[in-house]
Structure formats: structure tokens, C-alpha cells
Amino acid sequence: MQVKFMHFLDYFIGLPACFLLSAVNACLSLIIKKRNHENVKNVLFIKLFGMGSVTLSLAAVKRFIDQRPLCNVYYLTFASNKFVFNCVKNLDSVKILSLRSENLKFFIADFTAALYKIRKIKFDIVFDFEFFSRLPAIISFLSGAACRVGFFNKYTEGFYRGNFLTYKIFYNPYQHVAQAYLDMVDAIDKKNALPYNKIHDRNINDFRDLHLAFNNNKSELKNYRRETGLDKHAGLVLFNPNVSKGFIDLRCWPLEYYAEIGRLIIKNYSRVVIGLIGDKNDSERCGRLAEMIASGRLKNFAGNTSLKELCYLLDLADLLVTNDTGPGHLAALGNGHIVTLHGPETPMQFSPFTLNKSSMFLKLGCSPCGTIFNRRQTQCQDNLCMQMLAPSIVWSEIKKIIKIKNLRWK
Structure with missing residues (x-):
């Protein structure tokens, strides 16, 4: 319905x-x-x-x-x-x-x-x-x-x-x-x-x-890492450019911004692989993103993973860059760092329930426009709150995370 x-x-x-x-x-x-x-x-x-x-x-x-x-x-x-x-x-x-x-x-x-x-x-x-x-x-x-x-x-x-x-x-x-x-x-x-x-x-x-965490079996997790070729790389970065229909459209960070961050990661860190996640509805969008990044160190999992395999990926990831959607919250059960991109909703209420997070939010005068009090309905047709969240801002935060976590990706 x-x-x-x-x-x-x-x-x-x-x-x-x-x-x-x-x-x-x-x-x-x-x-x-x-x-x-x-x-x-x-x-x-x-x-x-x-x-x-x-x-x-x-x-x-x-x-x-x-x-x-x-x-x-x-x-x-x-x-x-x-x-x-x-x-x-x-x-x-x-x-x-x-x-x-x-x-x-x-x-x-x-x-x-x-x-x-x-x-x-x-x-x-x-x-x-x-x-x-x-x-x-x-x-x-x-x-x-x-x-x-x-x-x-x-x-x-x-x-x-x-x-x-x-x-x-x-x-x-x-x-x-x-x-x-x-x-x-x-x-x-x-x-x-x-x-x-x-x-x-x-x-x-x-x-x-x-004491809540993923219940992934360690041997199954190891086998999945080997089967997908992730074991050949020191680090895994996941992108979740979710594009579900409805109000959530406004929560999408521009695809070209994801592409710019992806190219910067590939250029600066030689031992990392990027994975794209999403369901079947995201396959076309993630396919375009894969073409924009154009790297042999990118794997497009969108539409090709079961829910259990999604949990494997979120558990294996060192870093997740995501719109404010479900996978970002689910990733809080893992050990990786989560960079969530907020605009129409506020991280004060809806950030992942973990200390391993960076909530990117510009605090525009109109943000958050989708709240419980208006049933997440808004007149907005131009999500500047996401468009003005420049890749340079997110890239700066990612570099800080890599340094603090001492991730050896070079």
C-alpha cells in the first residue's frame, strides 16, 4: 500500500x-x-x-x-x-x-x-x-x-x-x-x-x-569475504546511495558527490575497495555510480545480495557513507564508522545509535522540514540541504576518521 x-x-x-x-x-x-x-x-x-x-x-x-x-x-x-x-x-x-x-x-x-x-x-x-x-x-x-x-x-x-x-x-x-x-x-x-x-x-x-551486535557466524563471514574477493584488500568502504520512493527522495545526496568521494578514496588509498549497496530498486542508480567512479577496486552489490549478505557487508565494512536510511542504522550493530548525510531530518533524533558515527548536517533554516509533526510531508522540491553538503566537507571528515582509526589503507 x-x-x-x-x-x-x-x-x-x-x-x-x-x-x-x-x-x-x-x-x-x-x-x-x-x-x-x-x-x-x-x-x-x-x-x-x-x-x-x-x-x-x-x-x-x-x-x-x-x-x-x-x-x-x-x-x-x-x-x-x-x-x-x-x-x-x-x-x-x-x-x-x-x-x-x-x-x-x-x-x-x-x-x-x-x-x-x-x-x-x-x-x-x-x-x-x-x-x-x-x-x-x-x-x-x-x-x-x-x-x-x-x-x-x-x-x-x-x-x-x-x-x-x-x-x-x-x-x-x-x-x-x-x-x-x-x-x-x-x-x-x-x-x-x-x-x-x-x-x-x-x-x-x-x-x-x-551487548547488541550482528549475529554473523565468523566462519561464514570469512567465507563470504573470500568468495567476494574482499579478502584481497585491507579495507572496505561502503556507499549507500538509497533512492527509495516518497519523502526519502529528498534525503538523497547527489550521485556525482558520491562519485567524487569514491574517486578520491581510490586515488589516495591503494589498499581499499569500495562496495555499493542497495536493493533491486537501486540497481540502476548504483550502476551509474559505478560507471562514474570507473575503478577495478569497486564492487556493485546493489540488487545482488540477500539480507543476510547485506549484514555481512555492514559487519565487514570499515566505513559506511550513507543517506539517512535503514542500512545506516543497521550498520550501528557492527564495528565500522558510519558517516550519515542529513538534511530533511535531524541527526539529533535519527542518527545511528552508536558512538562510531559522524553526522553531517548543515542546519539550514528550513531543516529539518520532514518531522513527526507533519508526517514527514514537505513542500520542498529542491533539497539544497543535501546539495550544499559539498563533497569537500565529507572528504575532510573521512580523512579525519582514517587518521583517528589508524586505518592502514596505503
């Missing part, structure tokens, strides 16, 4: 549904006593949209598991995001419930089946990680869970999601999303007044702080 159609359904069906369920909740609260969540058995996390956001939520899921290791943990997401959990170690116990979003028929069938299963499992706590989409809020109420946690900004107009959350977490646009998700997990044990997330910095700033 198209994103605009999902927004249409969310508004014209989700809005009245949230109002109706809020009325039901108000009536039930008069006759049913509030249940505690001390003896928690089953927990559900919900994050439907965005591979990057799903990846950022992993820290909160792992923290909850560490705090309550005996709980049965489930995660509801779109089917296209399921593979994220197959890439990460220490999250093997999480059971995935998925919804197909290719068309309305599949979505309705999967939604009905998932809701039936959710009711049957009888969850004690539901964490709604969506920002202001109404469907997860509706699911959290219909689950029958005693404890329902989600974002709730009382005085923010236009984002009514009902009034049936038991833990209302203030959405802070100046806080990193991964930290906001961690707040949700920690808030249920706090006795603070509203908003519940009056929580001081917990010193978790990286997936490694929670």
Missing part, C-alpha cells in the same frame, strides 16, 4: 475509532479496578513503520529483556522489517508477529489474524513505539493489556490518538528516538507524575552498551 493511502486510512478510520475506544475505556474505568503489572508474563512491542526506527527500538527491547528475563516478549511489525531480528544476537527469544503491507487484502487478513492471536496470548504490557499513527494505539487497547505505554502529547493539535494509554510518555522532538524508546521501558517502574519520562541520562548511547 502507498504511504499516502495508509495516512488516509489512519485519519478517516483511525481517528473515529480512537474516539470511540476512548469512550469505552472511560466507561470501563468506572467499573474495573486498575490492575498492576508486577507479575508480568507476556509483553508486546509494536513498531510497524521503518526499518531504521525498528532498529533503533532494539535497545529498548534488549533493556526490557535484561530487566525481566522470564517474560515472553513479542514484537509486531510489518513483514518487511522481520529480518532485522534475524541479524542481531541476544534477541533470539523475541517472537515476531508480522503484517504484510503490499495491498489492503493482505493487510486486513494479517491484521485480523494478529489481533486474534494477541487477544489469545493475553498480554500484560504493550509498548506502542509508533509516534502518532493511530493503528498501534488501537491495537494496544484491543489487546486487553493492563499496562499500555505510548507517546502522548496532550497539547499537540492534530495528533489525537485516543485517551486510553496507562503510561503517557511525552514525545520530545529534541531527544534521540532510541533514548525515547528506552524511556518507555524505564517509565513503567517510576512513580513520577505526568509526563512519566522524567528520567535522567542512563549512560546508554550505543548498542554495545546493551
